[in-house]
Amino acid sequence: MSKVIGKRVTRVEDARLLTGQGKYIDDIGTPPNTGHVAILRSPYPHAKIVSIDYSEALEIPGVKGVVTGKDVHPLLNPFSVGVSAPVHYYPIAIDKVRFVGEPVAVVVAKNRYIAEDALEKIKVKYENLEPIVDIERALEKGAPILHENVGSNIANHRTFHYGDVEKAFEQADKIIKHRFHFPKYSATPVETYGIVAQYDHSSDSYTVHANFHGPFVLHSIMAGALKIPSNRLRIIIPKDIGGSYGIKAGIFPYIVLCSVVSRLVGCPVKWIEDRQEHLAASSSCTDRVTYIEAAVKNDGKILGLKMKMIDNVGAYIRAPEPACLYRNHANTTGAYDIPNLMIDAYAVMTNKLPTGLIRGYGGQETYFPLERIMQIISDELKLEPAEVIRRNLIKKEQFPYRTASGGVYDSGDYEKAFDLLLKIGKYDEFRKKQAEARKRGKLLGVGLAVIVEPSGSNMGYITIALTPEERKAGLPKSGCSEAATISMDPMGNVNVRISTTPSGQGHETVASQIVSEILGIPHDKINVVAELDTATSAWSIASGSYSSRFASLGSSAVYYAAHKVKNKLIKIAAHFLKAKEEDLTIEKGNIVSKTDPSKSISVKRVVGSAHWNPLSLPEGMEPGIYETAYYTAQAEPPDDQDLINSSVTYGFVADLVTVEIDPETGDIHILDYFTVHDAGKLLNPLIVDGQILGGLVHGLGGAMYEELVYDEKGQFLTGSFMDYLCPTAPEVPNVTIKHIETSSPLTPLGAKGLGEGNTMSAPVVIANAVNDALKPYGVTIDSLPVTPNKVWNILNQSKKQEVSS
Amino acid sequence: MNGKGSVTLNAGIEKAWEVLLDPEALKNCIMGCKKLEPVNENKYEAEVSIGIAAVKGKYESTIEIADVQKPNHYKLIVKGEGGPGSVEAAGVVDLVPIDDNKTELNYTYEAEVGGKVAMVGQRMLNGVAKLIIQDFFKKFNKELAKSEQSI
Numbered sequence: 014m015s016k017v018i019g020k021r022v023t024r025v026e027d028a029r030l031l032t033g034q035g036k037y038i039d040d041i042g043t044p045p046n047t048g049h050v051a052i053l054r055s056p057y058p059h060a061k062i063v064s065i066d067y068s069e070a071l072e073i074p075g076v077k078g079v080v081t082g083k084d085v086h087p088l089l090n091p092f093s094v095g096v097s098a099p100v101h102y103y104p105i106a107i108d109k110v111r112f113v114g115e116p117v118a119v120v121v122a123k124n125r126y127i128a129e130d131a132l133e134k135i136k137v138k139y140e141n142l143e144p145i146v147d148i149e150r151a152l153e154k155g156a157p158i159l160h161e162n163v164g165s166n167i168a169n170h171r172t173f174h175y176g177d178v179e180k181a182f183e184q185a186d187k188i189i190k191h192r193f194h195f196p197k198y199s200a201t202p203v204e205t206y207g208i209v210a211q212y213d214h215s216s217d218s219y220t221v222h223a224n225f226h227g228p229f230v231l232h233s234i235m236a237g238a239l240k241i242p243s244n245r246l247r248i249i250i251p252k253d254i255g256g257s258y259g260i261k262a263g264i265f266p267y268i269v270l271c272s273v274v275s276r277l278v279g280c281p282v283k284w285i286e287d288r289q290e291h292l293a294a295s296s297s298c299t300d301r302v303t304y305i306e307a308a309v310k311n312d313g314k315i316l317g318l319k320m321k322m323i324d325n326v327g328a329y330i331r332a333p334e335p336a337c338l339y340r341n342h343a344n345t346t347g348a349y350d351i352p353n354l355m356i357d358a359y360a361v362m363t364n365k366l367p368t369g370l371i372r373g374y375g376g377q378e379t380y381f382p383l384e385r386i387m388q389i390i391s392d393e394l395k396l397e398p399a400e401v402i403r404r405n406l407i408k409k410e411q412f413p414y415r416t417a418s419g420g421v422y423d424s425g426d427y428e429k430a431f432d433l434l435l436k437i438g439k440y441d442e443f444r445k446k447q448a449e450a451r452k453r454g455k456l457l458g459v460g461l462a463v464i465v466e467p468s469g470s471n472m473g474y475i476t477i478a479l480t481p482e483e484r485k486a487g488l489p490k491s492g493c494s495e496a497a498t499i500s501m502d503p504m505g506n507v508n509v510r511i512s513t514t515p516s517g518q519g520h521e522t523v524a525s526q527i528v529s530e531i532l533g534i535p536h537d538k539i540n541v542v543a544e545l546d547t548a549t550s551a552w553s554i555a556s557g558s559y560s561s562r563f564a565s566l567g568s569s570a571v572y573y574a575a576h577k578v579k580n581k582l583i584k585i586a587a588h589f590l591k592a593k594e595e596d597l598t599i600e601k602g603n604i605v606s607k608t609d610p611s612k613s614i615s616v617k618r619v620v621g622s623a624h625w626n627p628l629s630l631p632e633g634m635e636p637g638i639y640e641t642a643y644y645t646a647q648a649e650p651p652d653d654q655d656l657i658n659s660s661v662t663y664g665f666v667a668d669l670v671t672v673e674i675d676p677e678t679g680d681i682h683i684l685d686y687f688t689v690h691d692a693g694k695l696l697n698p699l700i701v702d703g704q705i706l707g708g709l710v711h712g713l714g715g716a717m718y719e720e721l722v723y724d725e726k727g728q729f730l731t732g733s734f735m736d737y738l739c740p741t742a743p744e745v746p747n748v749t750i751k752h753i754e755t756s757s758p759l760t761p762l763g764a765k766g767l768g769e770g771n772t773m774s775a776p777v778v779i780a781n782a783v784n785d786a787l788k789p790y791g792v793t794i795d796s797l798p799v800t801p802n803k804v805w806n807i808l809n810q811s812k813k814q815e816v817s818s
Numbered sequence: 819m820n821g822k823g824s825v826t827l828n829a830g831i832e833k834a835w836e837v838l839l840d841p842e843a844l845k846n847c848i849m850g851c852k853k854l855e856p857v858n859e860n861k862y863e864a865e866v867s868i869g870i871a872a873v874k875g876k877y878e879s880t881i882e883i884a885d886v887q888k889p890n891h892y893k894l895i896v897k898g899e900g901g902p903g904s905v906e907a908a909g910v911v912d913l914v915p916i917d918d919n920k921t922e923l924n925y926t927y928e929a930e931v932g933g934k935v936a937m938v939g940q941r942m943l944n945g946v947a948k949l950i951i952q953d954f955f956k957k958f959n960k961e962l963a964k965s966e967q968s969i
Contacts, residue, residue, distance in 0.1 A: 054933075292937075722935075726930065728936040730936060730940045732937025736938070
């Protein structure tokens with residue numbers, strides 16, 4: 014029991030989840046007279062709403078009400094967002110629709126069936142406008158404009174110069190550049206969005222149950238949109254969330270919509286999103302065009318980088334965007350020692366679904382061009398890719414390493430991890446096998462990627478979207494606070510309340526491990542409550558489950574809260590035993606003296622006294638055992654030079670993937686996927702490997718299957734799982750996971766976040782492997798997903814060229 | 819989506835033209851057509867129920883006939899909206915006489931769909947379009963026969 018942190022403890026959550034006793038949003042029941050919501054959505058990507066006639070819908074028996082943008086407009090403010098462009102985003106279209114799937118009207122009925130049928134009776138007249146979906150066309154003069162009052166489709170534009178980029182490019186032997194396009198894709202949790210919202214007239218307040226998982230800074234934004242004091246918006250998160258991978262942060266517009274609909278229709282309302290709605294109109298990652306230029310020496314050393322990134326945030330920029338552009342700002346140069354960096358960052362709006370968090374958030378978009386250009390550099394300089402990587406890796410003695418853009422990499426041994434990767438992946442052996450296979454007409458390829466995995470977002474990083482002057486006008490933003498509460502009841506049993514709103518990551522288990530080790534109580538006797546209630550929980554704007562922040566921040570809050578409880582128990586025991594506090598320790602349910610074993614008192618008795626006999630406590634001590642700890646790591650706001658340490662801890666991931674391509678069909682078969690991780694001290698290796706595998710499969714989706722496809726007219730074409738392909742169990746390749754552990758000096762347990770790393774690395778490492786296999790054809794994979802179709806076209810194109818030449 | 823095709827109609831060109839522009843005959847020939855009423859010359863309102871992939875539902879449509887060059891050529895402009903989404907289509911029809919009792923009909927069409935039907939039905943559209951057109955002309959030849967009998 015004393016050493017339980019770091020053990021492969023099985024999850025306390027699993028018993029209820031595996032026996033069908035999970036408590037998800039759809040399990041919590043509804044208040045009497047609850048109406049069920051169905052949402053009418055725009056079939057057009059860009060159109061004016063001329064009129065909406067819902068008189069026939071109201072006549073259907075069982076319909077309680079219909080609400081349109083015109084009805085909610087007077088009750089709402091547009092959502093605030095951290096850019097200066099005056100984009101007015103409401104949860105429902107007011108006078109214009111800007112993407113296919115945008116809510117246009119809401120029906121509330123006795124049940125969902127009636128509500129859905131009533132949607133067909135609503136007549137909307139649209140006047141179509143020219144749509145725009147292409148990222149770069151959206152920037153051109155004369156392109157259709159989504160938001161007339163913004164005047165262009167640019168929601169945010171910032172340029173950053175770090176080091177001496179021009180000098181680096183002058184000193185280079187060669188400048189190697191390329192354009193890359195990263196696709197828009199989704200996260201597809203099994204459980205979709207769900208909300209039960211109730212407006213209370215007497216107090217002018219809203220109570221909302223929703224499977225929202227933060228960041229809770231969005232609570233302020235929702236209250237602001239509803240025009241109410243924030244303590245009149247009570248949001249309660251159910252015990253279980255059926256997966257999210259970031260996308261459920263995007264539920265917030267629907268929370269506001271359902272709230273205001275409850276108010277207008279006069280009954281509680283419930284809405285469970287269906288799969289088509291989820292794919293078309295929940296949220297997604299950005300699609301991004303990146304122009305990357307590397308100034309290199311002939312030995313492969315990179316002197317400087319220029320990156321022009323154009324992120325497509327969809328029809329409306331909404332919080333926390335443009336964070337996708339900036340979440341990886343500190344680690345833009347990845348695992349490499351590159352002191353000179355220029356970034357030209359754009360967020361543009363087009364007639365597509367608005368974006369937000371998904372696992373990896375910005376990492377996959379950043380590392381796709383970076384790690385692809387590493388391979389292109391090695392090809393052009395005729396060097397081994399592994400050599401080019403090694404030449405540029407940050408060395409062990411450089412930690413803590415200050416990146417060009419202001420990041421502080423807390424710890425690492427990248428070379429050790431990379432060497433381990435090449436060894437377990439049998440890199441040199443595979444190269445020989447590949448050469449022999451090529452002689453026989455077989456297409457084998459090997460890809461490498463090394464990435465830095467940021468975790469625990471600094472709340473100050475989003476303000477980098479503003480200029481230093483613009484930032485001065487507001488309150489500086491910093492930190493990454495998280496809270497936990499631990500109490501002991503009169504019988505000495507422990508309850509832990511966490512505000513990290515897990516969606517399957519096993520926070521209850523890990524919290525119980527930490528508390529167990531500190532208080533000397535078996536972990537399965539500890540009750541962890543993960544429901545967050547904004548009216549009664551301890552939480553902060555940063556609370557929630559995103560940016561892999563539990564291992565670095567959530568666990569630290571639990572750690573310090575447990576220490577507060579322990580200190581109080583020891584103080585009481587010292588008083589009773591007439592011993593010195595520093596002489597006492599907790600052992601098997603007793604507090605005992607280290608020097609005099611006869612001095613001993615049970616924890617149960619100590620706790621009991623705090624409840625039953627408070628007058629026996631030391632002078633001035635409060636009764637009860639109930640301690641809350643708020644924790645933040647050192648995370649400074651951006652400075653005047655735009656230097657920003659955008660995350661708290663930085664892990665490392667090195668991937669090696671081998672593939673075989675069928676030249677007849679273009680089919681890509683992944684032979685092996687090796688991944689080496691350094692996430693500091695691991696709190697529960699069993700959960701760690703599960704998280705890594707899940708993140709990896711999501712990355713595999715981005716690499717080979719998943720894309721939210723729009724045609725050039727802005728119509729959305731992948732509205733079901735028949736068209737939007739997700740990897741399932743049979744698509745998962747052989748995966749070998751290895752760890753090294755270099756403790757973080759910043760967190761009390763030495764842990765760093767993880768789980769998003771392979772979502773960031775898999776798209777590019779697979780692209781590198783495919784590109785390596787196709788090397789004889791002289792092609793460059795510069796967009797994703799790499800489908801058999803794409804590969805087959807490449808192969809056939811070059812066959813045709815051979816024939817014609 | 820676009821396409822083209824050709825069919826032989828069992829009637830002379832004048833007769834074929836007459837039936838092609840007869841609302842009652844058209845209503846009988848268009849799959850799932852519940853209603854087809856003229857609103858003015860060369861413009862009709864129609865109600866069509868049809869399922870494409872998993873998307874079944876009713877479209878309220880306007881059908882406009884333009885560019886009329888009797889009895890050889892006309893253009894059909896269809897705009898439909900409904901629960902399953904939106905459809906905009908344009909078709910061009912050319913009639914060429916073969917003999918007194920046979921006419922060749924050549925057609926081309928372009929169509930765009932929006933909303934749910936595009937989201938989940940895209941892959942099926944070409945097949946569905948062909949099906950609807952084949953079905954139309956099968957029924958149309960029956961209409962022609964009916965109209966011959968009634969004379």
